[in-house]
Amino acid sequence: EIVLTQSPGTLPLSPGERATLSCTASQSVNNNYLAWYQHKPGQAHRLLIYGASSRPSGIPERFSGSGSGTDFTLTIDRLEPEDFAVYYCQQYGSSPWTFGGGTKVDI
């Protein structure tokens, strides 16, 4: 199975700053089928990015995804107070689907 490693584990930042989150796969992710999710306590996980770089409707433009093969990045431009949360990457290119361990974006 593909192991996804997210770094850093915790990212201390302030509102207005840029967040850069990394997700590294142990082998190439088929078709770059990689998604990013945001999770806040007491709320449902929210899909931010699919296909490594596509943004679903309703997701603000400050969220962007990039990368291919084994290295992927989620960038959040100009952090808003509501962006402080845990972020997970997930690959759906090969079974079993797997998740990264998460990055907490903290104030």
Added chain:
Amino acid sequence: QVRLQESGPGLVRPSETLSLTCTVSGGPIRPYYWSWIRQPPGEGLEWIGYIYYNGNTNYNPSLKSRVTVAVDTSTNQFSLKLTSVTAADTAVYYCARVHYYDFWGGYGPYYFDSWGLGTLVTVSS
């Protein structure tokens, strides 16, 4: 806006069967895939398996021998059964909808486009 709600016992005894139901509202069961995911306390997310609305399934090999996922299109629900549970099965269990179509890739399954809030299941005597 689709909503997913997990329900079931919060406490299961070791060696017994964990049973959960996910109720889907605000959207149809067809033509989506539906999935279960779990997260043990202090650990990462683990995909358990998914089911297509027609009943086709795919399970994580690590749990395949103990897992059954079923769907009931008449009630807009799908379910999870996990047999012979141990303390290692203690986790927050999430249900999720799986996106079924991609413009470039055709029919899926693909990523999780909606999640439930999750329900904590503790395995203990």
